[in-house]
Amino acid sequence: MKKKKSLSLPMQILIALIAGVIVGFICYKAGVADLTANYLKPFGDIFVNLLKFIVVPVVLLSMIEGILSMGDLRQVGSIGWKTMAYFTCTTAVACVIGLVLGSLFNNAGLFPVLAPPTEAFEVKEFSGFMEVLVGMFPSNLWKAFFDANMLQVIVIALFFGGAMLAAGEKSKACREVVSSLYAVVDQLMGFIIRLSPIGVFTYMAWVVATQGAEILGSLALVLLCAYIGYFVHAIIIYSSTVRVFAGISPVTFFKGVAAAMMFGFTSASSAATLPVSKECAEKLGADKEVSAFVLPLGATINMDGTAIYQCVTAIFLATCVGMNLTLSQMVTIVITATLASIGTAGTPGSGLIMLTMVLSTLNIPVDYIGLIFAVDRLFDMGRTCMNITGDISCSLCVTRWQQKSKQRHNA
Numbered sequence: 190m191k192k193k194k195s196l197s198l199p200m201q202i203l204i205a206l207i208a209g210v211i212v213g214f215i216c217y218k219a220g221v222a223d224l225t226a227n228y229l230k231p232f233g234d235i236f237v238n239l240l241k242f243i244v245v246p247v248v249l250l251s252m253i254e255g256i257l258s259m260g261d262l263r264q265v266g267s268i269g270w271k272t273m274a275y276f277t278c279t280t281a282v283a284c285v286i287g288l289v290l291g292s293l294f295n296n297a298g299l300f301p302v303l304a305p306p307t308e309a310f311e312v313k314e315f316s317g318f319m320e321v322l323v324g325m326f327p328s329n330l331w332k333a334f335f336d337a338n339m340l341q342v343i344v345i346a347l348f349f350g351g352a353m354l355a356a357g358e359k360s361k362a363c364r365e366v367v368s369s370l371y372a373v374v375d376q377l378m379g380f381i382i383r384l385s386p387i388g389v390f391t392y393m394a395w396v397v398a399t400q401g402a403e404i405l406g407s408l409a410l411v412l413l414c415a416y417i418g419y420f421v422h423a424i425i426i427y428s429s430t431v432r433v434f435a436g437i438s439p440v441t442f443f444k445g446v447a448a449a450m451m452f453g454f455t456s457a458s459s460a461a462t463l464p465v466s467k468e469c470a471e472k473l474g475a476d477k478e479v480s481a482f483v484l485p486l487g488a489t490i491n492m493d494g495t496a497i498y499q500c501v502t503a504i505f506l507a508t509c510v511g512m513n514l515t516l517s518q519m520v521t522i523v524i525t526a527t528l529a530s531i532g533t534a535g536t537p538g539s540g541l542i543m544l545t546m547v548l549s550t551l552n553i554p555v556d557y558i559g560l561i562f563a564v565d566r567l568f569d570m571g572r573t574c575m576n577i578t579g580d581i582s583c584s585l586c587v588t589r590w591q592q593k594s595k596q597r598h599n600a
């Protein structure tokens with residue numbers, strides 16, 4: 190009997206995405222956007238809830254598994270610093286791209302000057318480096334899980350993974366428990382991922398149906414500027430890093446990450462995209478131990494798309510306030526946007542909240558955020574897509590760097 194060939198997941202996601210755009214557009218034109226919000230989006234919400242429920246065990250167990258498979262603590266340190274170096278450099282470059290493009294658009298008079306909004310927003314003050322540092326260390330194990338505080342979950346995974354390695358033979362039972370639990374969570378994740386076309390379709394239909402009007406509105410050029418930034422960053426930085434450091438052709442890379450990019454685009458959540466990113470990274474050749482370490486960390490702290498967005502919108506909002514940014518203010522933006530993107534959670538809309546921090550450092554009234562609030566989802570889709578692409582490219586580069594240092598070691 191001939192076996193029926195089923196469509197691959199990336200193909201299913203692509204079809205769902207296109208179908209979502211079409212249905213959303215029809216609903217928008219027919220003036221029944223509410224239908225998508227009331228009857229389609231809830232299915233997307235169910236799907237995202239499932240992903241959120243699985244993300245803490247996935248991050249915790251996959252990081253511990255990753256650390257255990259490295260075999261010794263020196264290896265953890267070696268992967269750790271390479272990952273952090275990649276994250277910091279690419280985020281700083283993303284900020285510069287965002288600033289250059291924002292300034293070009295601004296100087297060409299392409300940014301609209303909009304009247305101040307009426308709504309008031311709460312400022313997210315930068316609490317200071319030391320406070321952020323202290324906040325990373327949990328005082329209560331369960332509370333960290335309960336609040337899904339990803340930085341704390343990562344610290345817990347690092348400590349437990351490290352301690353199990355240090356305990357040697359005596360931790361055998363613990364290792365088996367972790368590996369058995371991870372196998373179960375991995376299966377569960379597989380089931381949930383198979384539902385992703387439903388999530389993609391329903392969310393896309395809802396976004397297009399409800400945001401259609403704004404796409405054509407006054408913010409189209411600001412959106413365009415951010416999307417050019419995302420595009421330039423992907424083409425220049427990710428293409429060249431995977432080519433130079435990981436030896437992968439950009440075409441293969443973008444084909445391989447397409448499913449995760451589409452998923453990130455529609456879900457607007459790096460954390461929720463994590464299972465798909467993992468699959469894509471491993472198919473492209475990332476070591477399991479590296480991707481298990483780099484991807485959860487990246488989904489929590491590496492946000493290049495968010496950094497570009499924060500720089501572009503900071504320049505746009507400064508224009509609306511009537512400010513002309515000086516060079517030193519631009520440098521301030523690079524520093525605060527890099528820190529703000531690290532502090533941004535991998536969930537929908539969190540980049541907007543962290544933008545308040547950048548604005549308050551520049552003395553731009555935070556209420557001006559109301560100007561972009563309505564269309565933030567559209568910025569968010571693109572920036573999340575970039576955020577996860579950056580994580581996957583990092584996992585590939587670090588894999589290759591590790592292989593090279595092992596070869597050097599063995600030589």
Ligand code: ASP
Pocket residue numbers: 457458459460492495533534535536537538539540541569572573576
């Ligand atoms: N939604 C983004 C992400 O999950 C974060 C942001 O809002 O910038 O990566």
